[in-house]
Amino acid sequence: MTSFWPIYKREMFAFFVTPLAWVLIVVFLFTQGMHFYLLVDQFAHNAAELGGDETPLSAFFGNTVLLYMVLFVLVPPMTMRLFAEERRSGTIESLMTAPVSSAAVVLAKYAAALTTYVAMWLPTVLYLVILRRADPDGQLDWRAAASAYLGVLLVGAGYLAVGLCASALTRSQFLAMLFTALVLLTLFILGVGEFVTSDGTLLHDLCAHVSVWAHMNDFASGLVDSRHLVFYGTMIALPLFVATRAVDAWRWG
Amino acid sequence: MTRRSGDGARALQLAGLAAAIVLAGVVNVLAARHFTRWDWTAHKRWSISPATLETLNALDRPVEVWTVAGRGDPLETGLRPLLAAYAAATPRLGVRWIDPDRDAVQLVDLQRRFGLEAGRTEDGRVATDAVVVVASGDRHWFLTHEDLLAPSDDVHVRPREERALTQAIRSVLGGDKAKLCFTVGHGELALESTKDERDSLGDVRDLLEKNNYELASVDLAAGGHEPSAPLAPSTRLAALAGCSVVVLAGPREPFTTDEAERLREWLLQGGSLLAAVGPSDALETGALAPAGLDEALAPFGIALGNDVVHDIDGDVAIPETHGEGFFVAVAPHPVTASLVPGGADAHPPRVAAFFAQSLRHVSPPGAVASADLLSTSAGAYAKANIAGAAAWTGAPPRDPVDRGGPFVIAMAAERPRVETSAPHGPRVVVVGSRFALAEDNWRQPRPLHGAAFFTDSALSWLAARPAVVDVPDRAEVAVAMRLSDDARAEVRRYVLVLMPIAAVLLGVAVWAWRRSSENAPYARLAGSAVEPAEPAEPHEPRGPHEPQGKGRAA
Known part of the structure; x- marks a missing residue:
C-alpha cells in the first residue's frame, strides 16, 4: 500500500485545481447556508407553535429533503471522473501498468473523494459556532452534533462508494454520473417506501432499513444505531469490492 | 491464457461478486435482528431509565402501543426513537404506528376499538384526541399531546414521553382507573345524552374518558346505578363504593339532609369531591334556595353563599351578560398552577365564570382551612334575592343590602389523611357555578380556555395517584431561539455571504497559484511513485x- 499516498495526493491535487471543484464548493456552501438560515429564521419565529421537540440541529440534518438534494447534485459529478475519464483518455494505462495493486488504486481514489467531501462539509461546523454566538442562552448539544456529522459522513461515504463503482464500470463519465444518480435515487425512493407501506410488513422493514431519511433523523437526534452502521458499512465495502474487481478485470483482461 | 481458463476466471469473479452480495445481505439481516442503539445526546434524551426497563422486563403479557401520528407529525420525532428503545427491551411490547392521513381503515378500526375521536386540523391533517393508546387485554390507557410534551416557556419544552408511557403500561397491567361518580336526581348535567344538550355533559364525557377516568352515575339517595360495584362495609355508602371523586355537576335542586350526610361520611372516610354548584332556583320570596350541602362542606371550611354574583367592572365583565359573566382572578394553588400569571405558563388563559354564587370560609369545630382559588374584582356585588328579576333589562341594580366584592367563587381544601397509605387526604374543590363543567368551556380558543383547564386540573388534583417518581424528569429541550433582528442579520451575513465568498476567494487563490x-x-x-516503467x-x-x-x- 506504499503507492496509496502518491495516488491519493494526485487525486486531491487534481480535484482542487479544477474550477469545477470550487464551483461545487461555493454552490454547496450557499445552498447549505440558505437551508441553515431559513431554519434559523423559522425557529426564531414560530417553532414553538409546531408543538414538537425538534431542535434546530435535528431539523438541519434530519427531516429535510434539502440534504439529499445536495448529495444528489454533489456526488455524481464528484465521482464520475475517478476512473471513467482516465479510461476514456487512456491515462489509466500508466497507472495500471505501475506496480500498484488494484485495491490501492481504488482505495486511494475513494479516500481522495471522501476527503474532498469532508472538506466541503467542514465549514458547516462554523454554522454551529455562529448559532451559539447569536443565541448564547440557547441549547446546543455538541454530542448530538457529532452524531449528525457522523451520519453525514456515512451517507456521503456510501454514496461516494456507489459513484466510484459506477465510474469503474464504464468509460463514459456521463454514463457513470447517470448510473450513480439512478442508484442513489432508487435508494432514496426505496427509503420513501417506508412512508407508504404498512407498518409491520416485510416491505416496510426493508424500506426502513435502507431509508436514508430515517437514518439521518436518528443521527440528527443524537442516536447512533448499529443497523445504520452495518448498512453503510456494506454500502461502502460492496461497491469498493466490485470496483476493485472491475479494475482487476481491465487490468488483466 | 486459454479460452477455457479465461472463462473459468470470469466465472470465479462472478461467483466472488455474488458471494459478496449475499454476504452483505446476510450481514444486514442479522444486524436488523440484533441491534444496539447508542444515545449520544448530552442529557441521554433517548435512553430509558432503569425503572422503565424494570417495568418492561416484568411484562407477563403482551402490551400494544398504538401511536396515531404520521411522518412529519411534531410528536413523532420524540416518540419513534423512544418507542424503539422500549420495543428493543422486551419482545412483549408491540408498537404500531398509524398515520391518520394514510391508514384510514386502521384508524377507523382503532376508533371503533377505543372510541377515539378524529377531526381535521386547520392545515387539513387528520388529528385524534388521543395520540397514543396503550392496551393490554381489555384494559387501555390514553395519552394526549399534553401528557407527552409540556411547554416550559416560549422556547423550551419538557419531554414527558417516558414517564407517560411507563405509567400507561403500568396502568394497563394492574392499576385501576380513577372513577368519577356523577350524582343524579337533582337536575345535574347528565352523563348520558339528553334531549336538551344543555342538560348533559356532552363531549366533556369523551374528554374525561380520554383523560383515563372511568365515569359512572350514582344516586346518593338509592343504592347506586352500578350493580357490579363491590359493596362497601356500610350499605349507606354502597352507592359510592369504588368512587375516587364524586362530582356534583351543576345540581339545580337541593340535596336532602340524608344525602348530604352520606356524602359527608364518605368524604371523611377519604373520598374527594368536585362540586360545581351554581345559584339554585329562587324561592317564592325571591331568595335563593340553599343547595343543602352545608353539612357535607363544613368539615372543609367551605360554605355556599346562596346568592348571584354580578361583576360589571369593565376590565372583567363579559359583554352582553348583564354582569353575570365575568373573568376572575386566579390565586396560586396546585389546582391553578397553569393559570396563574407568571407561573408555569407565561401567558395563561383567562378563566370565565357565568351565573356564579359566592363561597365563604366557615370554621366549625374540626374543620380545616380552605384556600381561595378564583375570586371576582372588588367591584362585584352579590344579590341574595332576585325578586323582580324578570323586569331587569341589564345588570341588576345594586341594593343597599347586596354585599360588595371581592367574592371568592372557587375554593379547595384538604383534610389530613385517613390512612397513612392513602396518597392524600380527603380533598374538596367547590366552584360556585354549574358552568364549570359545561362543554362550551372546552370549545373556547386557548386564551379563553381557562375554565376547562381549571376543571381538568381540579379533577387531576382530586383524583391524584402517587406520581411515577422513579422515572426521572427529562431535561428541557430548546425548540425555538430567541434571536434579535441584529443576530439574525449577522447569521445571514455569515452563512450566505461571507462563507461562500471565502470559498470563492480560496478558489481564485488556488487558480492564481496554479497559473503562476x-x-x-x-x-x-x-x-x-506510480510512474509506469515505460x-x-x-x-x-x-x-x-x-x-x-x-x-x-x-
Missing part, C-alpha cells in the same frame, strides 16, 4: 489530471 506555477514540475507532486505517451486533454500532463510536457 504552470511550468513547475508537477510530476513530482502528481504521482512519481512512460505513456501524453494523450489529449486530461480533464482533472491536466496539471500532471502539463508538468510532463514541461
